[in-house]
Amino acid sequence: MKKQFIFLMVLLLTGAGAIAQIDRSQMPTSGPTPEINLGKPYTFELKNGLKVLVVTDKKLPTFSMSLDLNNPPVFEGDKAGVQSLTGALMGKGSTETAKEKFNEQVDFLGARISVGTGGGFAASLSKYKNDVFGLFAEAAFKPNFTQEELDFEKSQLLEGLKSGENSAAAIAGKVRSALVYGKDHPAGEFATEETVNNVTLDDVKNFYATYFKPSNGYLIITGDIEKKEAKKLVKKYFGKWEKGMAPEPTLPTLSDVDQTQINLVDVPNAVQTELAIYSLSDLKMSDPDYYAALVTNYVFGGSFGSYLNMNLREKNGYTYGARSNIGTGRNYKGTFTASAKIRNEVTDSAIVETFKELNRIRTEFVEDEMLATAKAKFLGNFIMSSEDKSVVADRSIRIQKNELDNDFYKNFIANINKVTKEDVKRVANRFLSPDNIRIVVVGKAGDILEPLEKMTLNGQPVPIKFYDKNANETERPSTIEIPAGLTAQTVLDNYIKAIGGKDAVMKINDISQFSAFTSPMGEVIMDTKSQKGDNWGNGYENGWT
């Protein structure tokens, strides 16, 4: 008691007398770099080839399991959507338990269980781990594929496709990869109404039978669970899974555009332009330049303080944020990409500034301070990621998948620290070439197209190709402005006036319309007849949707 009182007094006295003994004009110095000792995951392999990694962490009374089948990419072609439909049907009950009951059991435990074509994930309070293992295995190995469920999931998928039709971000997401990889590549294809409708129940069953195989896969188990217990549960629920591997596809070769060009998709309602630049990158994690590429990207556009973000956001206020990435490939090439959502009026300026920064990193040495910051940031991220204990399992899997040296992560920081400014410049020249870049612009052509047509890079105008929302090449969209004061209502009013006024229109009892026009999907002929009492209002109303 007395001791505590003295302690209190001391605190109070120091408190009262604390006239800053610190010099706040000087930035504090860092303490010694903390040691991280994450240890190794407990690892074993089942007879069917599934590799299991267990990381026990008892901070919280929860556990999770994550199954990664490590399948190669799949080209779905005229049945694009079969993969996601198969995935959607999985995890919804089993041949033993009806969907409704299964869902209820999962929710009842407060658990999360999801199973798809590439693996699955489950998490819950650790006291329910036995049940969760059981439910996960049931969903994964006894899927219930029925026509009724397929029809339902198809209708959901189709509505989902429809829901993104007007969103610039959704369109950009789809069109970008289609243009870069091509629609004949697994990474470039996307589902459409037609391809979704092509998928049959047999397709779904075949897909599952072909691709849901354990022999390339990994299962990570982390949290409040002992090794022994995990092993017992894994053997019980995954031990009977028959071995097998998914087939390797032959993939089309990829190539960059032969000259830098703009690919524009007109989205008339967009209030911001979705801007992205792309070129292919042959970087792999095992490449000796991997570390230098990470640092180079950090400097160019991988961070808040990067060339790109400082220019586009902080200096010019064109955007809320701009970022870049130099991707690594395993099965096929990754991409170098930079993207931002840009104010319509400055879309051309943002492109010009982006290319300025590309030029800068290729011709100028990065400042020492920036280089040091980048290295510190990688160190910091490395330390902070240790908060999640399962990171050791993820790293171990990444080493195996990418055929990396076993000490890859042990030496990671040392290798980052070895990167020099000469390396950054050299690597920028290797991966960040401005000569064959695809500039994908998704936005309102009325606002952005004419400035883009006048824009020059290195004194040269940039060719522009036009695409529709499904990445098909198309005509140049019109940029004619609608005169002020002209609205649908005034057009309608003037039209009604022209045909004899409102009273005359009110007397009309039937209407027939005939129209023919060409659309990207082909020629459309419409012949509509309607009578008073039909939904006349709808034609106009639908004009907005």
Added chain:
Amino acid sequence: MKKIVLSLAAAFMAVSGFAQEVEYVEYDLPNGLHVILHQENSAPVVTTGVMYQVGAKDEDPGRTGFAHFFEHLLFEGTENIERGKWFDIVSANGGSNNANTTQDRTYYYETFPSNNLEMGLWMESERMLHPKIEQIGVDTQNEVVKEEKRQRIDNAPYGAIIYRTGIDKHLFKTHPYGQSVIGSMKDLNAAKLSEFQDFNDKYYNPNNATLVVAGDINIDQTKKMIEDYFGPIPNKAPRNVRKTIVEEPITSTRYATEYDANIQIPAKIFSYITPKSIDRDAYVLDYISSVLTGGASSRMQKRMVEEEQVALQVLAFAQSNQDYGTYTMGALSKGDIPLSKLAEVMDEEIVKLQTELISEREYQKLQNQFETRFVSSNSRVEGIASSLATYNMLKGDTELINKELEIYRGITREDIKRVANKYLKPNQRLELDYLAGSAPTEEEMAAAADELKVVDNKLQINRIYFDNDQAAITESAAKELDRIVNMMMKNSSMEILAETYTDTRGSDSYNKTLSQKRADAVKGYLISKGITANRVKAVGRGEDNPVVDCESKTCTDEEYEQSRRTEFTITKK
């Protein structure tokens, strides 16, 4: 002095309990800064955060968006941190940082490897002591915030629902919760530099803030550093004491339409004003949300998405703030399902909650779901730091970080039924049609209002009389209805709701039937004049909402007659 001793003493009452409890100490500095420390040495990571008791609701009229804008400004630089270097310093020390603004508070934080704890304290104390607020920063951030608004709301599908810019303005007419946090660009453009400086002096003081440090720390050393960095910071104004602003409860249904050019699929939304976050009923509403949409087996998900397949997606969430909460539920229609169908099903689900207890099994499910959610929320120190500050500042009790689960556990099935009855009445809500496309222009609206006055979406027409016990349209009624026909002809997308009321004489059920007949007669008349049936919804309300209360006093015939009426509301423009 005494106060300090007391709060220090409080700090020594060690909070202990079972393993997963979050232990912490808390105390006040003499300048009023509230400090919360949480030590957890399992990973070398530390988060330093400061929460200020100032949010969008503190903005002056005509300056919406100010608090959030100010948050951006406070990253520009300080006396000792050069302009534009804030993020560099954080990165150069391996950290990450951010800030966010809500109606009630503004929160800033840095997360560093734990050897840089002092860096975090230095930076946050710099921000509190002497930030540089200059015109150049205002100009830059102005552009950035505009883009943030475009990105998050204007260009984002359903942005006005997610960020509530299309909901709260219809719910709150007095309380500043009706204004959005992002605010208006016009207001921000009009703000002068001196206003930003005044805002800083008024709100960014130690007596108006909670400092939290969570992670791999030593408590005594951290206290010493906090004393050094934050102890000498003076207050430039008293603590922000807020006036209570009362929002009158909604007593008759509000109808509104919002347009979103980024979407294709319309949504029907119900939104209600609910109690403030510390009210136990606010917790009950979290349970109700979960009953309706928490998981694949939840009621709305199961019925609307899976079984009847009327909705592509369903949503329900309770959001509780310091002064009021809101409860919002809704659905995206699937295929050609009209929004009125979604409303009907949602109403049935609400009535079910109001009239039947949820099953024992459902109740147990809720308890399990909330236990999981609660336990998982403390997985990282960054989250723990933010929770500690929030519980302390907005709920007035830091210990809720360990106790809140008990509140949830204490909720009974009867509570759920009671709360559904108390807060989820149809006349207490906003019914929002969230439509694809662009809103009608002002000219179109003006033209529509030209002939018939519209107040709060109600058409102002002369009274439509029905003969006693009759449902036929009289000649004088026809004249009034013709005005409505004209308006609807002119505005071809307009839809209306006709609600017919009787007086309180006669039996309830008889009056209900009579009023429905009259409503149908009104609808029939409009259809006969060329209005399509789906543009008119006719509802007989019986004796509901009498204009004059004739139950507690004797009414004259004239007074009874005032209740015999038909109200027309525009449900879609």
